[in-house]
Amino acid sequence: MSGCCQDECCGEAIRGDNGRFARLLWIALVVNAGMFVVEAGAGFAAGSLSLQADSLDFLGDAGNYAVSLMVVASAPAVRAKAALLKGATMGLFGLWIVAATVWRAFNAVPPDAFTMSWVGLLALISNLGVAALLWAYRGGDANMRSVWLCSRNDAISNLVVLVAAAGVFGTQTAWPDLIVAAVMASLALQAATMIVRHALLELRDDIREQKPA
Numbered sequence: 001m002s003g004c005c006q007d008e009c010c011g012e013a014i015r016g017d018n019g020r021f022a023r024l025l026w027i028a029l030v031v032n033a034g035m036f037v038v039e040a041g042a043g044f045a046a047g048s049l050s051l052q053a054d055s056l057d058f059l060g061d062a063g064n065y066a067v068s069l070m071v072v073a074s075a076p077a078v079r080a081k082a083a084l085l086k087g088a089t090m091g092l093f094g095l096w097i098v099a100a101t102v103w104r105a106f107n108a109v110p111p112d113a114f115t116m117s118w119v120g121l122l123a124l125i126s127n128l129g130v131a132a133l134l135w136a137y138r139g140g141d142a143n144m145r146s147v148w149l150c151s152r153n154d155a156i157s158n159l160v161v162l163v164a165a166a167g168v169f170g171t172q173t174a175w176p177d178l179i180v181a182a183v184m185a186s187l188a189l190q191a192a193t194m195i196v197r198h199a200l201l202e203l204r205d206d207i208r209e210q211k212p213a
Helices: 007-015 020-046 049-071 076-106 113-133 142-171 175-210
Strands: none
Touching (some): 020 049, 049 142, 076 175
16 A cells, blocks of 8 residues: 555656556556456455455555546646545545454454465466566656556565465464454555545645635
8 A cells, every 4th residue: 555656656657758658557557446356356255354455455556547547637626536535435445444354353254265365366466467567667767666666565465465365274263364454454544544634635725726815
């Protein structure tokens, strides 16, 4: 979550590369949105909260790419409202995972380690694939580099899920899954809070600018 690129960064990068970077972001958007659906669904089916928490990475990145591509040329208020919606969605999902983690701690049922493993591996491959597409921008300006770092950092999160799957398999308990889910959900909530706060500040500034002197 903390590795997600900022909307402003993505927008500046898009304008600086004659559309090629934008095309790569469209690919990244499709991959991240699709993997959010796959990982969240598999997390529910397998009873794995760490998979559900990890899916927040894909949701956050997909939201960043979508906002950058679709409203980068819009008025500041429009971009701020889109970011506010994205942050609120991430926050609600994060709160749900925290609540589910607390509830599961008292009703611990080990998740399906096999499903956790193959879905976590698929997520890792997806993020590595996106990172490979953006590899050429790793040494670019700070904006382009930040986009590449999104997928690189998310790949690290995928590795953590695989470690949790190994822990579940080895201990036959839900605790490795719950611990990873709690940590990742807390990071998601932190990111969502920052997004919402920043969006509200932008909306407030826009309202002040619209007021007659």
